[in-house]
Amino acid sequence: MAQTYDVIVIGSGPGGYPAAIRASQLGLKVAIVEKESLGGICLNWGCIPTKALLKSAQVFEYIKHAKDYGINVSESSADFGAVIKRSRGVAEGMSKGVAFLMKKNKIDVIMGAGKAKGVKTVEVTDKDGKKVDYTANKGVIIATGARARELPNIKIDGQKVIEYRKAMSLEKQPKSLLVVGSGAIGMEFAYVYAAMGTKVTVVEFMPNLVPVEDEDISKEIAKQYKKLGVDTYVNSSVEKVDTSGEGCKVLVKTPSGEKTFEVDVVLSAAGIVSNIENIGLEETGIKTDKGKIAVNEWYETSVPGFYAIGDCTPGPALAHVATAEGIICAEKLAGHKTEALDYGNIPGCTYCQPEIASVGFTEKKAREAGYDIKVGKFPFMASGKASAAGAKEGFVKVIFDAKYGEFLGAHMIGMNVTEMIAEVVVARKLETTSHEILRSVHPHPTMSEAVKGATEAAYGEAIDL
Amino acid sequence: MAQTYDVIVIGSGPGGYPAAIRASQLGLKVAIVEKESLGGICLNWGCIPTKALLKSAQVFEYIKHAKDYGINVSESSADFGAVIKRSRGVAEGMSKGVAFLMKKNKIDVIMGAGKAKGVKTVEVTDKDGKKVDYTANKGVIIATGARARELPNIKIDGQKVIEYRKAMSLEKQPKSLLVVGSGAIGMEFAYVYAAMGTKVTVVEFMPNLVPVEDEDISKEIAKQYKKLGVDTYVNSSVEKVDTSGEGCKVLVKTPSGEKTFEVDVVLSAAGIVSNIENIGLEETGIKTDKGKIAVNEWYETSVPGFYAIGDCTPGPALAHVATAEGIICAEKLAGHKTEALDYGNIPGCTYCQPEIASVGFTEKKAREAGYDIKVGKFPFMASGKASAAGAKEGFVKVIFDAKYGEFLGAHMIGMNVTEMIAEVVVARKLETTSHEILRSVHPHPTMSEAVKGATEAAYGEAIDL
Amino acid sequence: TAASSDASDRIKASPLAKRLADEKGIDLSKVEGSGDNGRIVKRDVDEFKAAPAAQS
Ligand SMILES: Cc1cc2nc3c(=O)[nH]c(=O)nc-3n(C[C@H](O)[C@H](O)[C@H](O)COP(=O)(O)OP(=O)(O)OC[C@H]3O[C@@H](n4cnc5c(N)ncnc54)[C@H](O)[C@@H]3O)c2cc1C
Ligand SMILES: Cc1cc2nc3c(=O)[nH]c(=O)nc-3n(C[C@H](O)[C@H](O)[C@H](O)COP(=O)(O)OP(=O)(O)OC[C@H]3O[C@@H](n4cnc5c(N)ncnc54)[C@H](O)[C@@H]3O)c2cc1C
Numbered sequence: 001m002a003q004t005y006d007v008i009v010i011g012s013g014p015g016g017y018p019a020a021i022r023a024s025q026l027g028l029k030v031a032i033v034e035k036e037s038l039g040g041i042c043l044n045w046g047c048i049p050t051k052a053l054l055k056s057a058q059v060f061e062y063i064k065h066a067k068d069y070g071i072n073v074s075e076s077s078a079d080f081g082a083v084i085k086r087s088r089g090v091a092e093g094m095s096k097g098v099a100f101l102m103k104k105n106k107i108d109v110i111m112g113a114g115k116a117k118g119v120k121t122v123e124v125t126d127k128d129g130k131k132v133d134y135t136a137n138k139g140v141i142i143a144t145g146a147r148a149r150e151l152p153n154i155k156i157d158g159q160k161v162i163e164y165r166k167a168m169s170l171e172k173q174p175k176s177l178l179v180v181g182s183g184a185i186g187m188e189f190a191y192v193y194a195a196m197g198t199k200v201t202v203v204e205f206m207p208n209l210v211p212v213e214d215e216d217i218s219k220e221i222a223k224q225y226k227k228l229g230v231d232t233y234v235n236s237s238v239e240k241v242d243t244s245g246e247g248c249k250v251l252v253k254t255p256s257g258e259k260t261f262e263v264d265v266v267l268s269a270a271g272i273v274s275n276i277e278n279i280g281l282e283e284t285g286i287k288t289d290k291g292k293i294a295v296n297e298w299y300e301t302s303v304p305g306f307y308a309i310g311d312c313t314p315g316p317a318l319a320h321v322a323t324a325e326g327i328i329c330a331e332k333l334a335g336h337k338t339e340a341l342d343y344g345n346i347p348g349c350t351y352c353q354p355e356i357a358s359v360g361f362t363e364k365k366a367r368e369a370g371y372d373i374k375v376g377k378f379p380f381m382a383s384g385k386a387s388a389a390g391a392k393e394g395f396v397k398v399i400f401d402a403k404y405g406e407f408l409g410a411h412m413i414g415m416n417v418t419e420m421i422a423e424v425v426v427a428r429k430l431e432t433t434s435h436e437i438l439r440s441v442h443p444h445p446t447m448s449e450a451v452k453g454a455t456e457a458a459y460g461e462a463i464d465l
Numbered sequence: 466m467a468q469t470y471d472v473i474v475i476g477s478g479p480g481g482y483p484a485a486i487r488a489s490q491l492g493l494k495v496a497i498v499e500k501e502s503l504g505g506i507c508l509n510w511g512c513i514p515t516k517a518l519l520k521s522a523q524v525f526e527y528i529k530h531a532k533d534y535g536i537n538v539s540e541s542s543a544d545f546g547a548v549i550k551r552s553r554g555v556a557e558g559m560s561k562g563v564a565f566l567m568k569k570n571k572i573d574v575i576m577g578a579g580k581a582k583g584v585k586t587v588e589v590t591d592k593d594g595k596k597v598d599y600t601a602n603k604g605v606i607i608a609t610g611a612r613a614r615e616l617p618n619i620k621i622d623g624q625k626v627i628e629y630r631k632a633m634s635l636e637k638q639p640k641s642l643l644v645v646g647s648g649a650i651g652m653e654f655a656y657v658y659a660a661m662g663t664k665v666t667v668v669e670f671m672p673n674l675v676p677v678e679d680e681d682i683s684k685e686i687a688k689q690y691k692k693l694g695v696d697t698y699v700n701s702s703v704e705k706v707d708t709s710g711e712g713c714k715v716l717v718k719t720p721s722g723e724k725t726f727e728v729d730v731v732l733s734a735a736g737i738v739s740n741i742e743n744i745g746l747e748e749t750g751i752k753t754d755k756g757k758i759a760v761n762e763w764y765e766t767s768v769p770g771f772y773a774i775g776d777c778t779p780g781p782a783l784a785h786v787a788t789a790e791g792i793i794c795a796e797k798l799a800g801h802k803t804e805a806l807d808y809g810n811i812p813g814c815t816y817c818q819p820e821i822a823s824v825g826f827t828e829k830k831a832r833e834a835g836y837d838i839k840v841g842k843f844p845f846m847a848s849g850k851a852s853a854a855g856a857k858e859g860f861v862k863v864i865f866d867a868k869y870g871e872f873l874g875a876h877m878i879g880m881n882v883t884e885m886i887a888e889v890v891v892a893r894k895l896e897t898t899s900h901e902i903l904r905s906v907h908p909h910p911t912m913s914e915a916v917k918g919a920t921e922a923a924y925g926e927a928i929d930l
Numbered sequence: 931t932a933a934s935s936d937a938s939d940r941i942k943a944s945p946l947a948k949r950l951a952d953e954k955g956i957d958l959s960k961v962e963g964s965g966d967n968g969r970i971v972k973r974d975v976d977e978f979k980a981a982p983a984a985q986s
Contacts, residue, residue, distance in 0.1 A: 014909065018928045025926060043849065045911045051853035059534040062524050070547030073528060075539040082535035090852050097847070101929065133808065231798040319909040323928070339904065347908040357908065365900040383563070384508065387555050388516035404949045416884045422905070423888040429905040429973055430895035431944030439804065440887070440894040443783040444479065444813040445512045448887040461490060463483045463788070464566065869967060895945065900966035 005031045007333060008122045008136040009143055010114035010279065013040020014047075015310025016143035017098050023044040024105040031134060032107055033114035033124050040145055041311075042319040044091050045165050050188050052087035053168060054351050056082040057195035061353065068390055078196040080173035087168060115242035116140060116280030120305040139305050142163030142286075142293060143326065144279055146272040146311035153238055154180060154268045160243050161266045164189070169347050174198055174264035177252050180238050182209040184350040186269035187221070191352035194230045201261055202232045203252055205270075209234060210350060214362040215413040216377075216397055221413060224354055224393055233259075241266055260372070274312040297340040299329040307333065321346055333334065345428050349418040354394045357421035360409030360428060363399055372402040374434075376458025378450040380414045382465055385445035391415035396450040398424075399460055405433030410451065420448045434459060472798060473587045474608055475579035475744065477642040478505020479512075479784040480775025482563050484791030489570040491799035496599060497572055497591050498579035502872055505565040505610055506776075507784040509556050510630045515653050516889040517552035518633060519816050522660035526818065543661040545638035552633060581605060581745030585770040588745070604770050604798050607751075607758060608791065609744055611737040611776035619645060619733045624810035625708045626731045629654070639663055639729035643715050645703050647674040649815040651734035652686070656817035659695045666726055667697045668717055670735075674699060675815060679827040679876040681842075681862055686878060689819055689858055698724075706731055708831045725894035739777040754779065764794040764803040772798065786811055810893050818912055819859045822886035825874030825893060828864055837867040839899070841923025843915040845879045846930055856880035861915040863889075865923055870898030875916070885913045899924060943970035950975045 006028035009016045017039065020042045029036045037044045044150075056078070083280070102109050112126040120136045148163035150156050156163050160168075167189050177193050179186045182204040184434045194200040202225070204211065208218035209232055227233055235255045238337030240412050242249040250261045281287075286301045287294045293308040295301055301308050309329050310322035331338035350356040366373050377393040380386035401408055410424040425439060435457050442449040456462045467864050471493035474481045485497045500917050502509045515517040521543070531538045559854040571699065585601045613628035615621050621628050629637075632654050642658050644651045659665040667690070669676065673683035674690070674697055690697055692907040700720045707714040715726045728864040739757045746752075752759045757779045764772045774794050775787030789806050796803035812873040815821040829839050845851035859879030866873055892902060907914045921927045941958050943951070947970045951958050954975070962980045963970035 021928050022926070042909070048849045048853055051850060051910055053817055055854045056534040056536065059527050060536050062527050063531060063536060063538060066524060066528060066541070067547075069524040069550075070544050070549075070551050071525050071528060071541060072544055073538055073541045076531070077537050079535050079537055082532075084535075086533075086535050094849055097929075099584050106960055163638045213634045216671070226542065255745060261725075274469060315693065319908050320914075323909065324906050327928070349908045349911070352824055384513045384559050385516060387558060388552075389520045404946060404953065416881055418908060418911050419884040419913050420879050420887070422885070422911070422916065423891050424886050425907065426892045426897065426902065427895065429901050430892065430897055431946035432891070432895055433945045433949055436945050437891065440891045441785050441789050441806075441811050442887045442890065443814045443883060444788065445516055446814070446883050446887070448884050449785075461487070463486050463792070465563075896942065898969075899964045 001142065003132075004135045004137060005029045005108070006136065006138045007141065008114075008134055008332070010116075010122060011040060011142045011143035011145055011310070012038045012098060013143060013145045013310060013322060014042040015145070015322030015326045016040065016141065017101065018323045019141050019143065019309060019330045020107045021101060021105045022106050022327045023334055026330065026336050028138060028334055030107045031110055032102065033110045033112060033122060034317050035111070035113040037095050038102070039095040043094040043098065045168065047319050048094050049087040049091040049168050050185075051351055052090040053083060053192045054188060056083040056086060057192045058353055061195050080196065083196070084169060089261065110134070113278070113280065114286045116142065116286060116306055118284070136305070139307055141299070141326070141329055141333075142279065142308040142312060143310045143322070144275040144312045146274045146317060148268065149271040149273045150328060151180070151238070151268060151270050154241055154266065156268055157243065160248050160264070161241055161268065163268050170265075176247075176263040177201070177265050177267060178203065178248070178261055178263045179267045179269055181269040181271065182211070182232070183269065183271070184210070184348070186267070187350050187352050189267055189269065190225070190230055194228050199229045201263070202230060203236050203238055204232065204234045205237050207235050208359065210356060212348065213356060213358055214397060214409075215364065217356055217358065217411050217413050220357060221354075223351075232258070272311065272317055276312060280335065280359075298332045299325060303411040315343060316346055316348070318348065320348065345425055347421045347425050349421065350420035351418060354391070354414045355416065355418045357411050357417040358409070358411045359424050360407070360423055361399055362411065363397075363407060366399050366408050371408060374400045374402050375460040376454040376456065378453035378457055378465065380447065380450060382446060382453070383445070383450055385447050385449070386415065389415060390447065394455040398451065398458055400434045400455070405435060407432050407434065407437070414447060416447050420451065423448065423451055468597075469600045470494045470573070471601065471603045472606065472795070473498065473579075473599055474606045475581075475773070476505060476608035476610055477503045477563060477585060478610045478775060478787060479507040480787030480791045480822045481606065482566065482609070483719065483788045484606050484608065484774060485572045486566060486570045487792045487795035488799055489572050491796065493603060493799055495572045496575055497567065498575045498577060498587060500576070502560050503574065504560040508559040508563065510633065512553040512784050513559050514556040514633050514823075517555040518657045519653060521548040521551065522657045523818055524879040526660050528588045528891050534672060545661065548661070549634060575599070578743070579608065580743065581751060581771055582875050583749070598670050601770070604772055606791070606794055607636065607744065607766070607771065607773040607777060608775045608787070609740040609777045611739045611782060613733065614736040616703070616733060616735050619706050619731065621733055625713050625729070626706055626733065628733055632732050635730075641712075641728040642666070642730050642732060643668065643713070643726055643728045643808040644732045644734055646734040646736065647676070647697070648734065648736070649675070649813070651732070652815050652817050654732055654734065655690070655695055656693070659693050659765060665695045666728065667695060668703055669697065669699045670702050672700050674706065675763045675821060677813065678821060678823055679862060680829065680875075681860075682821055682823065682876050685859060686817075686819070686821060706755060733925065737776065737782055741777060763797045766791055780808060781811055783811065783813065797815055811892055812886045812890050814886065816883060819856070819879045820881065820883045821875070822882040823876045824886055824889050825872070826864055827874060827876065828862075831864050831873050836873060838873065839865045839923040841868050841921065842845070842921055843918035843930065845912065845915060847893070847918070848910070848912060848915055850912050850914070853910065854880060861919040863916065863919040863923055865899045865920070870900060872897050872899065872902070879912060881912050885916065888913065888916060900928050941970070942967065944972065946972050947975045
């Protein structure tokens with residue numbers, strides 16, 4: 001007879017493992033099925049190991065500019081192998097942490113590939129091919145995540161044409177790298193490699209770098225990447241990658257004609273595709289939409305008893321979104337009071353230097369939505385903290401509804417802004433108006449004062465501009 | 466005849482110059498009187514130059530630990546002179562910025578010592594001793610700030626026994642330093658000098674380091690300073706400083722008996738005294754209270770037409786408090802709608818490493834106030850961002866009212882927490898409950914997630930603990 | 931002051947809800963709050979408007 005749980009979660013990424021924990025907290029008996037490593041992409045091949053690489057790159061940048069701070073350094077070099085090794089170590093530590101959390105929360109970990117089957121059942125195939133069925137009385141949560149998307153013109157060979165996993169585990173630092181796509185992942189790797197001395201070129205299909213961000217952010221990061229020595233091409237597309245020679249010959253169509261780049265390695269960072277194959281969707285009749293599992297606001301799929309969250313469903317492919325969805329889904333499953341996720345108030349961050357963080361409407365989107373808006377900008381140029389830290393690049397831009405003062409959006413670029421965006425998320429959650437931001441005493445001297453400074457600017461009350 | 470303005474501000478620190486700008490924005494004709502440097506202590510000898518020193522120290526720490534990040538550095542040293550010079554340069558730049566702001570806002574700058582006189586009049590004595598009277602039709606704002614307090618047992622000689630100004634402009638790096646007082650100023654200098662290789666000892670009279678902070682913060686910073694190699698003594702007092710020899714012989718009473726320290730330099734960082742001498746208080750009859758100018762919630766002194774803000778008045782001696790007071794005072798003077806400052810929602814920061822930031826009730830104060838509380842703590846040990854950044858020290862601690870979920874206080878120690886406290890200030894301003902914090906999606910991976918994590922812990926909903 | 935004597939008698943509303951109610955001439959004491967501890971949020975004011983305001 002099949003072993004029985006209340007809830008079975010397939011996939012242990014930042015969607016799955018928090019869902020499992022929350023369900024267990026609410027008194028349910030839970031198992032989690034994982035075919036690779038606990039923690040999913042985020043902990044093993046995504047958020048965490050990239051942030052470790054970025055930190056090494058940032059430290060190296062400090063060292064290269066040590067003299068600006070009054071520190072003498074005779075000779076320095078990035079030990080590529082050690083940088084990679086550190087990153088893998090951090091990822092491993094976090095993954096072990098999830099194992100500990102599963103144990104602590106009395107969640108059974110079943111290693112193997114899970115597949116939805118019949119009614120609230122999951123068939124797990126272990127590495128030896130042995131199959132076991134498990135039943136979930138309350139429901140099955142599918143959280144199988146996503147993987148790198150392969151473009152037709154850019155065949156990934158795992159050696160010279162690579163995706164993110166390989167990019168964070170290369171044996172040798174490439175002398176030159178062409179990054180396809182300027183989303184968060186592409187831009188972060190571009191920064192890491194450029195800081196460590198690789199000649200980096202970024203090719204973006206859309207008219208702006210970091211295309212989801214406000215246009216002012218795109219302009220500023222373009223300027224900063226230029227200073228860093230990264231060549232960027234927008235409105236451009238990779239037509240062909242020829243790997244027959246020693247390196248790669250990359251043919252790129254740019255607005256000023258075709259260009260050929262000779263590089264050691266090409267990194268394809270052009271989005272993701274959901275893991276929806278071989279997980280029993282067809283057999284159980286779970287519907288998909290544009291390659292993702294279709295769900296309602298409570299993450300119910302088209303088949304009762306099956307739920308789906310995270311990167312295998314629509315919505316922004318972000319770890320914190322997967323987690324929020326997992327928690328809400330678990331609460332719903334447990335019959336606990338919960339509330340649906342507000343997808344309009346999700347922050348997004350890019351952890352290159354200067355960092356990028358944003359939430360809510362861009363200026364363009366706010367105008368398109370018909371808002372009459374007030375826009376304010378505070379450049380870090382005018383910030384005492386930024387001056388003291390030698391980080392005057394960037395700004396905070398805020399957008400308010402002119403009529404009611406609703407905080408429509410915030411767009412930040414600069415040192416530590418990824419730690420500053422939570423203020424705006426919470427303020428928006430609490431339905432602030434500009435007034436309360438202006439009357440909240442921000443500590444001096446901080447970068448976060450710029451949120452208040454930008455709001456002052458929007459209302460013609462700027463003190464430090 | 467005396468030259469006439471609507472408003473005259475005495476002192477151009479972070480209290481005075483924003484008051485002047487706000488008054489000017491609201492249509493008033495404004496002059497500002499300054500006897501030394503535009504920007505006051507904050508820009509010239511306080512917040513800003515210390516943060517520049519702290520940044521140099523932090524960069525040097527990164528360099529010393531470069532290997533942990535996979536970076537090889539053969540030899541490095543802090544060039545003390547260059548570090549000091551950079552700090553002075555940053556301060557100068559900011560002070561010039563204030564000059565620009567005065568011009569831009571059409572505020573007359575009158576260099577000289579101001580003195581309250583008769584009715585709404587200020588007598589200014591310039592450096593040559595020439596006296597001129599100026600009249601303010603609406604009112605005079607006194608913002609003369611404060612200076613270092615001298616303790617009876619620790620006579621400041623400006624060479625071996627110094628206060629903060631000298632501490633940031635010494636010609637030679639002392640080999641050993643004894644810091645008296647473990648408030649923000651003392652702790653920041655202790656970090657700067659210790660990081661640069663000076664042997665540092667901190668002596669604190671109160672039972673805890675950073676005595677205004679939550680006790681858990683005090684404990685953690687004690688642990689971290691120990692790792693840094695700083696010796697700290699609490700419940701201890703300096704009895705005598707003998708400077709007759711080459712260095713200083715400092716007699717300290719500690720709980721385990723008297724100890725004598727031989728150090729190059731003693732830094733007295735035991736608080737401040739307000740600048741209330743020779744500014745006409747006695748002549749005009751403006752009342753003081755415990756050495757500070759007495760004011761009501763609109764910063765009116767006992768004499769109509771005279772106002773006072775910032776460090777020369779009661780309340781926390783912080784730049785952002787001075788600025789908030791200055792803006793409210795100017796708005797009141799201009800007949801603009803404004804609201805009184807909530808002194809219960811003022812953040813405080815210490816910019817050593819790990820950083821410290823807090824707002825609201827400490828656990829002890831909350832209990833003393835009779836609250837039934839819920840307390841949650843999220844150690845950065847469990848944070849993915851902290852692991853990736855190699856900054857696992859510290860935690861976020863939150864305190865909620867058990868009955869209504871009111872956010873009573875937050876206490877943070879760790880990397881970049883000074884940029885995270887604004888979230889709590891704004892949330893408290895907006896009268897959040899724990900619920901909204903839990904349902905605000907914090908970006909992953911950040912240190913700021915710990916605010917949510919600590920709140921989860923307070924309510925038994927922790928995911929990552 | 932006692933830590934217990936608030937919340938019940940005072941109307942809690944988000945700043946945005948207050949501004950909206952003000953603008954639309956809605957009496958907040960008639961609005962039922964759907965937020966935490968019955969806090970009135972934007973949605974409540976919007977929906978209150980949609981409901982027949984004729985009863986007043
Ligand atoms: C390089 C990179 C950097 C990123 N950086 C960030 C960042 O900084 N911030 C951020 O918010 N997001 C970031 N992301 C995105 C983030 O990693 C994803 O949004 C997040 O991991 C999605 O979580 P998930 O739980 O839906 O899926 P995943 O993390 O993809 O986890 C899915 C898990 O399911 C397992 N699985 C799949 N199929 C089966 C099966 N049939 N049976 C059993 N197990 C199965 C997989 O092995 C995997 O462990 C990054 C992504 C990448 C690639
Ligand atoms: C080392 C150090 C570090 C600090 N770090 C921080 C920090 O990180 N964050 C923070 O919030 N606070 C910090 N502070 C405290 C902060 O500097 C003060 O709270 C703030 O400067 C007070 O502002 P103020 O405008 O009241 O007075 P001040 O900044 O003291 O300015 C007063 C001004 O008035 C002028 N003046 C005095 N008398 C007269 C007169 N008769 N006529 C004309 N001009 C006169 C003075 O020359 C001075 O320019 C720090 C202080 C020190 C000493």
